[in-house]
Amino acid sequence: MNETAALIAALNTSWFSSGLSEKAQTRLAELGRRFNAEPGTELFREGDTSDIFGILIRGRVALRTLVPERGDVTILTVEPGDVYLWSSLVPPYRASSNGVAIEAIEAIIFDGAALRAALREDCELATALYPRVLVAVERRLHATRLQMLDLFATEQVKEW
Amino acid sequence: MVIRTAPLRGHRPALEGPGFLARADLQILIDLLREEGRRVIGPTVSDGAIVFDEVTSLDDLPRGIGDEQAPGRYRLRRRGDERLFGFVVGPTAWKKWTFPALVALTRASKDGHKLSFVPEPPDTSPVAFLGARACDLAALGVQDTVFTGTAFVDPDYAARRARVFIVAVQCTNAASTCFCTSMGTGPEVESGHDVLLTELDGGFLIEADTAAGRILLEKLPLRPASATEQYGAAATVAAVRARIGDPVPAAGLHDRLLAQLDNPRWAQVAERCITCGNCTLACPTCFCTTLTQTTDLTGVDAVMYRSWDSCFSPGFAKVAGGSFRSRPRDRYRQWLTHKFATWWDQFGSSGCVGCGRCITWCPVGIDVRDELNAIAPAVPLVPEVTLVEPVAATPNDFVTARVVASRQESVDTTTLTLTGTDPAFAKGSTGQFAMVALPGFPPLPISISRFLPDGIELTIRGAGPATKAMCAMLVGEELGLRGPLGNNWPLDRAVGRDLVIVTGGIGLAPLRPVLHAIVADRRRFGDVKLFYGARTPADLLFRDELERWGARDGIDVSLTVDRAGPGWTGRVGIVTHLFDQATWDGTNMTAFVCGPERMMQATATTLAGRGVPASRIHVTLERHMECGIGLCGHCQMGKYFVCRDGPVFSIGQLGDIFGREGI
Numbered sequence: 001m002n003e004t005a006a007l008i009a010a011l012n013t014s015w016f017s018s019g020l021s022e023k024a025q026t027r028l029a030e031l032g033r034r035f036n037a038e039p040g041t042e043l044f045r046e047g048d049t050s051d052i053f054g055i056l057i058r059g060r061v062a063l064r065t066l067v068p069e070r071g072d073v074t075i076l077t078v079e080p081g082d083v084y085l086w087s088s089l090v091p092p093y094r095a096s097s098n099g100v101a102i103e104a105i106e107a108i109i110f111d112g113a114a115l116r117a118a119l120r121e122d123c124e125l126a127t128a129l130y131p132r133v134l135v136a137v138e139r140r141l142h143a144t145r146l147q148m149l150d151l152f153a154t155e156q157v158k159e160w
Numbered sequence: 161m162v163i164r165t166a167p168l169r170g171h172r173p174a175l176e177g178p179g180f181l182a183r184a185d186l187q188i189l190i191d192l193l194r195e196e197g198r199r200v201i202g203p204t205v206s207d208g209a210i211v212f213d214e215v216t217s218l219d220d221l222p223r224g225i226g227d228e229q230a231p232g233r234y235r236l237r238r239r240g241d242e243r244l245f246g247f248v249v250g251p252t253a254w255k256k257w258t259f260p261a262l263v264a265l266t267r268a269s270k271d272g273h274k275l276s277f278v279p280e281p282p283d284t285s286p287v288a289f290l291g292a293r294a295c296d297l298a299a300l301g302v303q304d305t306v307f308t309g310t311a312f313v314d315p316d317y318a319a320r321r322a323r324v325f326i327v328a329v330q331c332t333n334a335a336s337t338c339f340c341t342s343m344g345t346g347p348e349v350e351s352g353h354d355v356l357l358t359e360l361d362g363g364f365l366i367e368a369d370t371a372a373g374r375i376l377l378e379k380l381p382l383r384p385a386s387a388t389e390q391y392g393a394a395a396t397v398a399a400v401r402a403r404i405g406d407p408v409p410a411a412g413l414h415d416r417l418l419a420q421l422d423n424p425r426w427a428q429v430a431e432r433c434i435t436c437g438n439c440t441l442a443c444p445t446c447f448c449t450t451l452t453q454t455t456d457l458t459g460v461d462a463v464m465y466r467s468w469d470s471c472f473s474p475g476f477a478k479v480a481g482g483s484f485r486s487r488p489r490d491r492y493r494q495w496l497t498h499k500f501a502t503w504w505d506q507f508g509s510s511g512c513v514g515c516g517r518c519i520t521w522c523p524v525g526i527d528v529r530d531e532l533n534a535i536a537p538a539v540p541l542v543p544e545v546t547l548v549e550p551v552a553a554t555p556n557d558f559v560t561a562r563v564v565a566s567r568q569e570s571v572d573t574t575t576l577t578l579t580g581t582d583p584a585f586a587k588g589s590t591g592q593f594a595m596v597a598l599p600g601f602p603p604l605p606i607s608i609s610r611f612l613p614d615g616i617e618l619t620i621r622g623a624g625p626a627t628k629a630m631c632a633m634l635v636g637e638e639l640g641l642r643g644p645l646g647n648n649w650p651l652d653r654a655v656g657r658d659l660v661i662v663t664g665g666i667g668l669a670p671l672r673p674v675l676h677a678i679v680a681d682r683r684r685f686g687d688v689k690l691f692y693g694a695r696t697p698a699d700l701l702f703r704d705e706l707e708r709w710g711a712r713d714g715i716d717v718s719l720t721v722d723r724a725g726p727g728w729t730g731r732v733g734i735v736t737h738l739f740d741q742a743t744w745d746g747t748n749m750t751a752f753v754c755g756p757e758r759m760m761q762a763t764a765t766t767l768a769g770r771g772v773p774a775s776r777i778h779v780t781l782e783r784h785m786e787c788g789i790g791l792c793g794h795c796q797m798g799k800y801f802v803c804r805d806g807p808v809f810s811i812g813q814l815g816d817i818f819g820r821e822g823i
Contacts, residue, residue: 015741015743039729060729060731062726062729062732064726071725071726072725072726073723073724073725074723074724074725074726074728074732075723075732076732076733076737077720077730077731077732077733079731079738081741082741100726102729103729139737139740139741142762143733143734143736143737143740146734146736146758146759146762147722147723147733147734149758150695150722151664151665151722151755151756151758151759152664152665152666152693152694152695152699152722152755152756153695
């Protein structure tokens, strides 16, 4: 199996790319490369320019935010198959949290500028990909709302 | 006063018990029926098959003829004996005389601008059916309900049906296609007949079931049947039952089938099905019709005919914009799900009587039994749990129990192990709760988190004064109990299926006994997944058990927390995030969900997205309860009292009141 075919196979394990047309998968695989990191690796920092779009294939990534006097709070962990970094697709291309590999990870990453250029040129690819980016964002938004409700708290939240 | 009854017509007084009719004397029965002015319809040999037609003499009956049937195959054969009913069912059904394939309903005529519609009178000339089997009688019963058992009565059917006298015949043979035993319609004839024959070597055992039948019997040259003959007849029918077995276990078939609307097998069977509609024409219960108008050349007189239609016809579900069931797979699914599932909802019975005609007469040999077993496989039968009678059922009464252990599960949650509980508690069922009382505090409903041989465990979160007092109880102290109350998780109905358990926070407590029950007999279930979310890692309850269930007991345990510090390397996020992008198919799953209502709603939506049917997503509800037995009114939710009708409900049962504001 050549590298593109191997990348397509790896991408297919993710909901994000499985079901894309063969053409779109091939194009995506051509743009992607493998990335591995050891546990504890800081992958990106909140506020930094983000030039990577990343899909996690194996391991776990924690998305954290630093809160003064509370330290690094994990907001969400990203599991295999999900997008762990998309800020390179959304201006101003800055990461919105700190990403840390809390297990050894294997990912497929894309150069943000190259991916954006490909999406601008290839409407078919853009039409197929952007809705999936939206789904990823919508899931995060929905999950964050529920998390915000703090449903398991003992005390009822006081009315304002 | 002497009450005089009219003298009975006939040759001799009625027999006690079954009589014996010599084979040749069956001619007398036919003659007597004909003397009453009836056409006698019975089995004849025609075109290489046994078909029903008018019979006038014994010579018209298929003497010594048997049949061989298999999917898509039917052959007559010589039996080598003199039996007149030595075959099973053929392609014709009796509905041909009660619900003919073509009837004229109305004549319309035009006189200038004036129109008239005149209903056609039905054929009401008396007939007798000779040789109806148990499945045939059941089929007539099914059509009786369809045509005369609901608000509108079909006048043509009612008139034709009322004129029928039935001489039934017990089955002494079974075809490979028979499955009346599974449908509960045979092989024993039990009702729906006037006279019943069981064929023996030299003649028939004969019994009457109606007044008309008894009058007929009195005119026949009968002798009392011997004990040997009676035993022989019963043993033959019993052997038929044993030979058929139970090819389509029917328990739960309605729900099982309706849960499989998206099964890929529908498309596979449709590749073989040529949608010819033979199955619906041979079926003794199919009742769909179509109306056609024919006019004379002048257009003055028109007749409206009703003829059998079939849901397999391409135009059956057609409107101007197209057909609602354009694909063969849609039509096959419509037929099968109507026959075996939605018929129950419409008419209170199965639409199938298990005669096997659709199997034999399918030109490509599709066996409906195989399709049912593949699409909606039977689950091993286990008896439904009967809930135990609670002790101290009414709010004025309590039994006591003693705390023998207290274990702090998290900063605010404690598990109390109680002993000396009334034996009723040991017989309680998963998901049930107890009303728990300490003097000076209002009694509270607490779900039972473990059943022990001589006690129970209660897991309590100290959220208010009463629960905080309970959490602070010391070993040796006593508390008051009523229960076990409420219903249970329908674990028995999950047997043989994959099970997904989704819970958050203290919600694991009422599900803990479910996990104990699964672990105790793990093989009864398919894949079991537990998704458990807590506020922080320190709030996860039963941590030792969670680890054991995952590591040793074959349960796929996934934990998540809403927030965590850097030391936590497990998952962070809401519990639905654990499976909202999973690829598993939920159509065969049962789900048990317990947690805050908002979380259960999100979970139900996500599970529905995975294909889990609403009827198999179960939640347990929390409401203000004071009595626990549906008398205080506090826990009302729509038409339910949560304490009495719940606390476990399916999403399908709750419908749109689940999660609705202000209910």
